[in-house]
Amino acid sequence: MNQTAQNPSAHAAAWKARAFAALRSDSSLSVRLARYRAAMSKAKALEAEARQRQVTRTGDPRAALAWIQSGRKVRIQAVNHQDLLRHVRALEVVAARAV
Numbered sequence: 001m002n003q004t005a006q007n008p009s010a011h012a013a014a015w016k017a018r019a020f021a022a023l024r025s026d027s028s029l030s031v032r033l034a035r036y037r038a039a040m041s042k043a044k045a046l047e048a049e050a051r052q053r054q055v056t057r058t059g060d061p062r063a064a065l066a067w068i069q070s071g072r073k074v075r076i077q078a079v080n081h082q083d084l085l086r087h088v089r090a091l092e093v094v095a096a097r098a099v
Contacts, residue, residue, distance in 0.1 A: 008053060012046035015039050061090040065098070 019039035023032055052072075058064055068074050068091075078084035 008046045008050035012043045012050060015043035015046060019043060061087075061094045065091055065094045 016039070019036045022035035022039055025032055025035070027035075058067075064074055076084055076087045078087060
């Protein structure tokens with residue numbers, strides 16, 4: 001997988017460049033406008049995806065729990081399975097205390 005596919009912000013920038021290139025192409029005005037709108041629509045969708053993927057690093061399980069409760073996804077970067085379970089248990093403890 002190439003770098004722009006992994007990074008929605010970079011991918012969106014590429015689509016914006018494509019949109020502006022469409023405006024300067026050697027085509028009729030209606031074709032140029034249609035291509036521009038299609039490319040900008042794709043860029044806006046990718047920017048929205050990038051906002052959804054926003055990464056906040058934290059070592060605080062309370063912050064991670066608040067992130068989960070707000071409806072966002074959390075990715076735990078663990079060294080091994082035991083480390084992953086340690087993180088999950090910390091979240092369980094914080095959630096139990098919050099109730």
